[in-house]
Amino acid sequence: MRQTRITPHLPLWRSFILVFALAIPFVGLDTNASAQPATAATVDAPKLKTLNDHFPFAVPETVDQWRGRADELRCRVQVATGLWPTPERTTISPVIHGRIERDGFIAERVYFESLPGHFVTGMLFRPSADNKAGLVDGKRPAVLCPHGHGGRTQRLSDQALEQMLKTGAEKYEESGRYPKIARCAHLARLGCVTFMFDMLGYADSQQIDYKTAHRHADPRAEEAADQTPCFYSMDADLKLQSIMGLQVWNAIRCLDFLADLPDVDRNRIGVTGSSGGGTQTILLGAMNQDVLGGVVKVSFPNGMVSTSMQGGCYCENCNYLRVDTGNVELAALVSPNPQGMTAANDWTKDMLTDGFPELKKLYTMLGYPERVMCGDVLHFPHNYNYVTRSMMYPVISKHLGLPTPAEEGNYEPITEAEMQVWTKEHPQPTETGPQHEQQVLSWWTQQNTAQLSKVLPLAEGDAAARRQRMRQYDDVVGKAWRVIFDRSLPAADDMELEIVAPFEPDVGEPVERWQIKHKGWSTQTDVDVFNRSKGQPKQIVLAVGKNLDACLADVTATDSTLLDQAVIAQLSIALDMKSQPLIDDSRTYSGFTFTYNRTETARRCNHVLTAIGQLKAVYPKAKVCLVADQAAAPAAIAAASLASRAVDQLIVRTDGVRLGNVKHYSDVNFVPGAVKYFDLPGLLALRAPAATTVLGETQEKLQITVDAYGSVGAEKALTIKK
Known part of the structure; x- marks a missing residue:
């Protein structure tokens, strides 16, 4: 603490003294003095940060300091996403149907309930039966693929595909037209069971539509205080219930789905996504691994590990998540487990000099410098294209016990009809829109009540039990x-003190402005x-x-x-x-x-x-x-x-x-x-x-x-x- 005394620049705050004089006599105080209170100076309107500001990662000096910081951040992630304490993992009752066979892999359609009445949809990819790569005691490694903005069924236009083939961003006309599916298909060919699930409002996930989840520009009538709570309402905010939180919960249940498959080795599961899917990948790695069952062994959060733009969508922001932190530090929470990423000609373009060196420093301090990489794809804009995917496959393969990966090959595209999860035999849910949101938030609130009631102070009972409950x-x-x-x-060394000492002669006992x-x-x-x-x-x-x-x-x-x-x-x-x-x-x-x-x-x-x-x-x-x-x-x-x-x-x-x-x-x-x-x-x-x-x-x-x-x-x- 540095302390100095400076010449007064503020008028004597005599009214403060006079107030006390009304109740308690002060020796030497001139109670007839008249002056106005000093202007309150603690009105430091801060420069507010936005998602487009700079979010550097300051690596702690010691491993113990990092562990303490990491514990704080993992708790922050859970609180911010509304998952502190963790809700009950209800039965998901998965349905797998519509087998599709292609050269080297098998694809199937999937739906299950991440919470009662709310369905997660997606596609499951498996290696062909004759593929023994990575097979140990009948079980295979697995990869979860959050798709990101554009959707699981994203189809490039003829013009976009032609341009990508010309620049080398994609290699094959057939598989390159559906770049997100291409990622899953090749991971399956490498020996991984792979699941790509639909983010809210994309493809078959329509109980909450795209506009609500990703383009909520104006308040809806259903968000008013006198209505049953839905997303973006005050009730939802005051309970930390957000679109981002629901998507994270869906992703957690997707990991549960993969880990419980009979042919999956739950100790060899990775996650990779790009753009909004990269944000989901970061958060899964940042989550307390007790919540995930310790299953995320390798991570490749592409396109969102950056000290610049942090995620511009509603589904990438929730209250408290990035206060005094950012995506680089949040990505670091998966350490010491391996991870990779890329720097492209977008908001990640400075990563090679601002962000990745700090991650490398952290991994080096932890004793695993070889476990983090950042690929240079600066000649491409924001992407998860063929070149970027080719950088991801070796990272995933190495750390999930697979042989050196073969180059991504072409395949007969899966038709859009084959991608559809909901069919005549498997009809889509009828509860949608605000009514469905209300049901989701009602369940969420019930979970909050049930989990928090387990730690509420006891009104009566054994003294030891009551003290234990207070600790909980x-x-x-x-x-x-x-x-x-x-x-x-704050500690004394954190502060600097300057004292303004008034010396007006008509006041016997001075007031100081600190x-x-x-x-x-x-x-x-x-x-x-x-x-x-x-x-x-x-x-x-x-x-x-x-x-x-x-x-x-x-x-x-x-x-x-x-x-x-x-x-x-x-x-x-x-x-x-x-x-x-x-x-x-x-x-x-x-x-x-x-x-x-x-x-x-x-x-x-x-x-x-x-x-x-x-x-x-x-x-x-x-x-x-x-x-x-x-x-x-x-x-x-x-x-x-x-x-x-x-x-x-x-x-x-x-x-x-x-x-x-x-x-x-x-x-x-x-x-x-x-x-x-x-x-x-x-x-x-x-x-x-x-x-x-x-x-x-x-x-x-x-x-x-x-x-x-x-x-x-x-x-x-x-x-x-x-």
């Missing part, structure tokens, strides 16, 4: 909130500090709110001794905002802003944490009392709950405010996931056993908080007043 609550719900607010109490700069966060937090003690204070009272009079009244009503020999401070923070900053994007989806940026409540929480950290650094022996009014309640509760050891006492007036009451994602109190994780009562529960007084509430409305305090034998530390 912190491990699940606490981790989720730590992703949502994602910063902890300007605290956090070096890593690039923020400035302003705090007005008045030290009543003659030496080291016993108490720090930090007030956050619109109404300082009311805050102080709440302090004295709670404990009149708190202000004795205390440092009294007020955080200068803008609380009059009607809405929070959003990126300049006409598309109506919260994820385009909050996939990359913190919410306003999280930013306010960061300022509270900074103020506490600096006050504790200067006055290390003093206890901290944090007091907040309704306007600042969410940020103060978050800071006091996630840094509960540093906040000895919290006095907060909520007057019933809840994060779940917002109507639009521009609302200043919009916090995605707040409803899923029990809103402010769920946050307050994380403070147990620290002293907490909540004003403007009833015990019934804070039952989860009451149960948490009871679980750790700290009932007397919690006070609730109407």
Whole structure:
């Protein structure tokens, strides 16, 4: 911590002193002084990141640091996709039909339920029976192929195909017309069981149509607050239910489908996709491998590992996913397992000098420099063409126990009729559109309730069992909130302090304006500090709110001794905002802003944490009392709950405010996931056993908080007043 004292540039904040003088006599204080409060300076409107910004990967210095960072990121991925905790894996009941034979491989059509009533469709490719490559004890390696934008059945036009044949992007007229199918066919010829599933809105996956999943430009009537929740509604956002999350869940169930096939070796499964399928590949590699059963052994996320554009579709963005991270670091989470990628003449064009060197550095630090590669296809635009596929096959083959791959060959194309999963004998589901979305989200909500109820604090029972349950609550719900607010109490060395010291002669005890700069966060937090003690204070009272009079009244009503020999401070923070900053994007989806940026409540929480950290650094022996009014309640509760050891006492007036009451994602109190994780009562529960007084509430409305305090034998530390 660097501390300097500078000449004052701000008017003396005398009103702050006067407020305290109304309740407690101050020796030497001129209570007749009249001046306006200093302008609040903590209004640092950030430059919001967009999906087109720069997302570098800073490799940690040690393996242990990387492991810690990786654990945090894997939790972030699950929270962001709505899969924390993991839903129940219901029976998928796969149906495989419509056998198609070609030279060297067999193709079949597949559908199954990734969740009750929601069907995943696709095509399964197997080697011909006489192909023994990779066969060990009757089982083969397998590859999951998310197809990406363009769809499983993508067919190149005559003009596009002619151009690709001319440039060498494709080699054969027949197989090259369907480049996504060509990938699966050759993987099967190499000895892999291969499954390509339909992303939402493509080919046979039409229960949620293409426009809803990928081109949702305008809000629909069904998304209104008074309707049954569907995707893009406030209810969905507040429970972290997104199109991207559903696609990730579909992909996870596709891995389950492959791993359970009798001819598949579940210990030899890889994933490769391009574009939107590359994003899916990154996320499967980034997922906690316990969720996947540890089955992803090699990854080739083509076309999306980049420090530039991160994915422009609704299906590639979900709240919190890329806050202070990006696709290169997320791709690194599959390490130390092998992976490959390419740099093309698109947003990946700088990967060879910005992104891949960092991945190579990480793999080298982990002891496996040979396990990562990046191919140069800069002479082609965005693609997964013949040349790129030829770079992928050796990576997949080497790490799945296959011989050196033969060159991709031609084959008789599969007809579009043969690609169709739904037939007269296998009719497509009739539940579609908003009605189907409502059923999916209803199931998702039921799963949230069922899984989270297993960790809720117990209202009664054996003391040891109640304490154990609280540990589980912190491990699940606490981790989720730590992703949502994602910063902890700063260390002294993280901050630089400059003090503005006023010396007006008509004031006996000066107020100082502290300007605290956090070096890593690039923020400035302003705090007005008045030290009543003659030496080291016993108490720090930090007030956050619109109404300082009311805050102080709440302090004295709670404990009149708190202000004795205390440092009294007020955080200068803008609380009059009607809405929070959003990126300049006409598309109506919260994820385009909050996939990359913190919410306003999280930013306010960061300022509270900074103020506490600096006050504790200067006055290390003093206890901290944090007091907040309704306007600042969410940020103060978050800071006091996630840094509960540093906040000895919290006095907060909520007057019933809840994060779940917002109507639009521009609302200043919009916090995605707040409803899923029990809103402010769920946050307050994380403070147990620290002293907490909540004003403007009833015990019934804070039952989860009451149960948490009871679980750790700290009932007397919690006070609730109407």
